[in-house]
Amino acid sequence: MRLLTHNMLSCNIKGVTNGFPLAIEATTVETKEVDMNPDFLRHIFPKLEWKAFRDASHSLGVDDLPEQVDPDMLLDEEFLRRFHHALLEVHLEEGVLICPETGRRFPVSKGIPNMLLNEDEV
Amino acid sequence: MWYLCYFLHRLLDYRLPEVEALLKLFLKDDPTAGHELRWKQPQHHHPDSPFYFVNLPSEDIARSILSRCFLVKGIYEVWGVGSSYDELRKAIESYPDDRKAPYLTADSTFKVVVDCFGRGLSLQEQTQRINSLHYIPFQGRVNLKKPQHKFWLIESDNNVETNGLPPAMQKVVLFAREIGMSDRSLLTKYELSRRKYLGPTAMDAEIAFLMVNQALVKAGKFVYDPFVGTGSILVAATHFGAITMGEDIDLRVVRDGRGPDCNVWSNFKQYSLPLPVGLVRADNNSPPWRSSLKEVFDAIICDPPYGVRAGGRKSGGRKLLKGSKDPYTIPEDKRKDHIPSTAPYMFAECVHDLLDIAARLLVLNGRLVFFYPVARGESYEELYPKHDCFTLIASSEQILSTRWSRCLLTMEKTAKYTDEHAALALQKHNEFKERHAELLEERDESLHSLVFAPLANDTGIDYSKQDSRPKYRGKLV
Numbered sequence: 001m002r003l004l005t006h007n008m009l010s011c012n013i014k015g016v017t018n019g020f021p022l023a024i025e026a027t028t029v030e031t032k033e034v035d036m037n038p039d040f041l042r043h044i045f046p047k048l049e050w051k052a053f054r055d056a057s058h059s060l061g062v063d064d065l066p067e068q069v070d071p072d073m074l075l076d077e078e079f080l081r082r083f084h085h086a087l088l089e090v091h092l093e094e095g096v097l098i099c100p101e102t103g104r105r106f107p108v109s110k111g112i113p114n115m116l117l118n119e120d121e122v
Numbered sequence: 123m124w125y126l127c128y129f130l131h132r133l134l135d136y137r138l139p140e141v142e143a144l145l146k147l148f149l150k151d152d153p154t155a156g157h158e159l160r161w162k163q164p165q166h167h168h169p170d171s172p173f174y175f176v177n178l179p180s181e182d183i184a185r186s187i188l189s190r191c192f193l194v195k196g197i198y199e200v201w202g203v204g205s206s207y208d209e210l211r212k213a214i215e216s217y218p219d220d221r222k223a224p225y226l227t228a229d230s231t232f233k234v235v236v237d238c239f240g241r242g243l244s245l246q247e248q249t250q251r252i253n254s255l256h257y258i259p260f261q262g263r264v265n266l267k268k269p270q271h272k273f274w275l276i277e278s279d280n281n282v283e284t285n286g287l288p289p290a291m292q293k294v295v296l297f298a299r300e301i302g303m304s305d306r307s308l309l310t311k312y313e314l315s316r317r318k319y320l321g322p323t324a325m326d327a328e329i330a331f332l333m334v335n336q337a338l339v340k341a342g343k344f345v346y347d348p349f350v351g352t353g354s355i356l357v358a359a360t361h362f363g364a365i366t367m368g369e370d371i372d373l374r375v376v377r378d379g380r381g382p383d384c385n386v387w388s389n390f391k392q393y394s395l396p397l398p399v400g401l402v403r404a405d406n407n408s409p410p411w412r413s414s415l416k417e418v419f420d421a422i423i424c425d426p427p428y429g430v431r432a433g434g435r436k437s438g439g440r441k442l443l444k445g446s447k448d449p450y451t452i453p454e455d456k457r458k459d460h461i462p463s464t465a466p467y468m469f470a471e472c473v474h475d476l477l478d479i480a481a482r483l484l485v486l487n488g489r490l491v492f493f494y495p496v497a498r499g500e501s502y503e504e505l506y507p508k509h510d511c512f513t514l515i516a517s518s519e520q521i522l523s524t525r526w527s528r529c530l531l532t533m534e535k536t537a538k539y540t541d542e543h544a545a546l547a548l549q550k551h552n553e554f555k556e557r558h559a560e561l562l563e564e565r566d567e568s569l570h571s572l573v574f575a576p577l578a579n580d581t582g583i584d585y586s587k588q589d590s591r592p593k594y595r596g597k598l599v
Contacts, residue, residue, distance in 0.1 A: 005367070005400035010412035020412040034396060039342040040365055047418045088399060105458075112377040114403045115410035118462045120451055122408050122437045 001092045001113050003060070004044065007053050009113065011099035011106070013121040021052035022097035022106065024059040030091045036084045042074050044087070057086040124162070125184055126198040126298050128276065129172040131239075133332070137193045139516035139532065140335050141176065147338045148186040149179070164203065166292035172239055173278075173294060175200070181301050188302040190362075192309065192331055198274060198298035207254055210295045214258060225299055226258070231265035233272050235300075240279035251275055255297070272300040311393070312357065318392055319384045321352040321375060323432045325425055329520075329530075330358035336516065336532040337421035337491045339364045346419040346483065348406045348426075348476065351375055353386040355423050356398055360390060364421075366398040369410075371435055371464065373403045406475050407436035407467060416539065417485045426472050428495045429570045430526070434467030468561050469495075469569070471554040473507045478547040481511040481539045489515070490533045495569050498527050511537045525573050 011019030054065045064082050066073075073079045097106040097113060104121070107114050129137045138161060145159055162175040172195075178184050184197045201222060202213030225232070234255065236248040243251070255275065262271070276296045312327040314320060325333070333355060339345055341363030347355050350368025352375065359366055368386070370376040379385020390397050404410040427434035452460050473494070480490040490512065496502050498521070506514060512533040521527045554561070 001402075002399055005402060008400075008412060008415050008418070009402070009410050012408050012410055020414075037342055037365065040344065043342070043344065044418070047415070049412075049414070110377050112373070112401055112403055113410075114373060114377075116371065116373075116403055116405055116462055117408060117437050118452055118457075118460060119437070119439045122405075 001108050001111050002088050003053060003056050003090060004087050005113065006056050006092070006097070007048050009097070009115060011102065011104055012115075013099070013102060013104060013117060016099065016101050018101045019099050021049065021056065022099060024056055024092060025096040025098060025105075026060055026092055026094075027096075028092075028094040029060050030093050031089055032091060034088055036081065038074075038080055041080055041084055041087070045069075045071065045074060045083070053086070057090070060090050060092060062086045062090055123180075124175045124177050124200070125301065126200045126296065127174045127176045128195045128198065129174065130193050130195050131172050133193055133328075133518070133520065134170050135518035135520070136332050136530065138174070139518055140191060140193050140332060141187060142516065143336050143338060143532070144187045144190050145178070145183065147190070147335075147340060148183055150338075164291070164294050167294075168291060171291040173276075173291070173296070185302045188304045190335060191304045192306055192328060192335075194304050196274070196303040197301045198296075199301060200296060200298045201273075202297045204295050205293050207295055210297060211257055214297055222258075225271045226261050228261040230262035230271060231269045232260060232262045233264060233266055233269035235272060235274045237274060237276045238279050239276065251277075258297075274298050274300055308361070312361070314354070317352075317354070318388050319352050319379050319386065323425065323427075324352050325354040325358075327354070327358065330355050331361075333423050333491050333530065334358045334362060334364075336530065337423045337489045339421055339423075343420040344418065345421045345423060347424045348409075348422065348479065349424045350386070350398075350401065351425075352379075353389050353398065355425065357389055357393065357395065359421075359423065360395045360398075361393070365396075367400045367402075367419075368398050369402045369404050369406065371403065371405050371437075376401050376403050405435075405437045405464075406472065406479070409475075409479050411479075411483065416482055417488075419483050419488060420485055421489050421491065422476075422480045422484060423491045424476070425493045426469070426476055427467065428469045428472075428493075428528075429466075430495065430573050433570070434469065434472050435464040436467040436471075437462060438465050439463035465558070466562065468554065468558075471561075474547070474550055474554065477507055477509040477512065478543075478551075480533075481509055481535065481543060484535045486535055486538065488535050490531075490535070492531055493528045494531050495526060495528045497569065497572050498525060502529060506531060509533075510543060511535050511539055523573065526569060 006022065006024065009022060011022060013019065050069055054067065057065055065086055091111055092108055093111050095108045097108060127141060142159055149157060157179045160177050163171060164173050167173060188194060188197060201217045202210050204210040204213050234252050236243055236251050252275070276298065278291055278294045280293045308331065309328050314324055314327060317324065337345065339359045339362050343364045345356065345359045345364040345366045348369045350356060350370045353368060356366040356368055376386060379388070386401060387397055402410060476492065484490060494506060496505060502517065506517065513536045514531065515534050516532040518530045519527045
């Protein structure tokens with residue numbers, strides 16, 4: 001699971017109002033190189049919750065993202081590269097996503113987050 | 123300018139919408155955008171005929187369309203059309219010389235291709251037809267391998283046995299200059315028989331590419347499939363450069379596949395395509411997306427489970443939803459490896475959820491492309507799901523049996539998703555939940571029962587009245 005996916009997911013258990021962002025407990029983290037697509041990065045940038053993204057990147061050991069961002073930074077090649085790396089090249093292969101409100105643990109195995117809810121949670 | 127669009131005789135309902143979608147795709151970055159596409163047919167031609175005239179802004183646009191098109195054979199500039207060879211001669215002779223001269227010069231090379239729709243012509247018949255064109259002042263040299271200009275002499279064969287039906291067309295003879303031909307070799311490369319990991323409902327490569335064209339997929343677009351299965355739709359989208367994301371409720375499919383080299387990922391690796399940016403196991407009935415996530419995908423393409431070959435599942439045990447059992451609390455020590463039970467997912471509910479999530483997650487002017495099953499003989503348009511945010515762009519029927527068809531619906535998001543839409547959707551969601559048991563019992567009416575019921579009149583369909591479509595229409599036509 002890449003951080004892009006993480007930034008889109010939340011805990012949707014019935015009654016939970018604050019299921020985002022999910023905390024990450026990482027067991028295995030991998031880095032896989034992929035081609036950079038600046039247009040896609042610019043499209044997705046305004047849709048992201050930056051703070052959650054930055055915090056998540058910390059828990060996967062990526063520490064070079066700025067705290068404050070604005071769209072002008074997308075013109076900077078160096079920023080784009082770091083953004084691309086954190087968003088799409090770092091993978092959480094094994095680990096757990098934890099709901100900030102209930103502490104419910106969603107397993108991530110073989111890179112696939114399992115967001116399916118139990119019978120008493122829907 | 124008007125051009126001849128010579129279609130392949132397959133998936134007839136899909137042909138015009140494909141050209142329309144591709145024109146839109148290629149005109150987007152063009153200043154002449156806003157070009158209104160129109161179609162004309164030769165006189166006395168049935169809509170199923172392979173010959174259409176289409177107005178396109180330029181030859182370059184025509185070639186761009188052909189580069190992505192699967193159901194057009196070729197696009198041509200017509201020099202003459204008639205219902206006999208005599209009429210053809212008159213038409214060609216009266217076609218403006220300044221249109222013809224540039225392609226007939228002495229320093230050019232050319233070739234004439236003879237084609238007959240409905241029949242193969244022998245070499246002798248072909249030569250005889252080419253010789254009949256002696257009145258065209260060709261100055262250039264013939265080059266059969268690499269000609270600069272290709273001319274086509276196309277006629278329709280009207281001697282075919284029509285099975286008691288009216289002939290689909292009047293005899294037509296055309297002489298035209300080739301602008302370009304489509305390339306279907308991709309379909310061979312991606313055909314399912316060569317795919318490593320297949321599921322029972324893997325999407326046929328040709329249809330998957332048609333869906334992707336309807337969705338206006340191109341490089342850098344973000345595409346989502348909420349019923350991803352073995353990823354066959356996303357493979358086609360990725361081929362055209364899309365960045366993809368998939369979701370499925372079945373962990374076995376989406377995570378495990380049939381082993382380390384036979385799973386969703388391997389289907390992408392097989393063609394050296396970039397992998398989806400994310401695969402998630404989740405339930406479309408209670409989607410896992412954060413509530414502030416909006417307008418993120420450019421296209422949503424999917425084949426929802428409609429319960430004929432594969433039924434949909436959603437979270438919550440069957441007994442639980444029926445109300446015959448209280449929600450039981452899973453003991454703390456069993457929680458870790460607990461396998462949540464699922465219940466059948468009504469198709470109506472599934473489509474409702476799909477439209478709601480698509481209305482929320484698609485960018486404005488983004489497209490939702492999905493299959494919708496119908497019992498044949500119904501009047502389809504009224505059945506199609508509706509949503510305030512969507513405008514129906516195209517619907518193409520594929521007849522699967524005497525009992526049922528599936529229609530490919532293309533919808534465009536034309537209005538913003540508001541809080542009111544969300545509130546309405548939630549209300550409907552709860553209604554489905556409360557009435558789950560009741561709806562389950564109505565399943566006798568469902569498509570599955572209809573498709574597999576013995577042929578009898580009690581299915582409520584009068585088969586004798588179904589002949590509005592000629593009998594030669596079948597799965598691929």
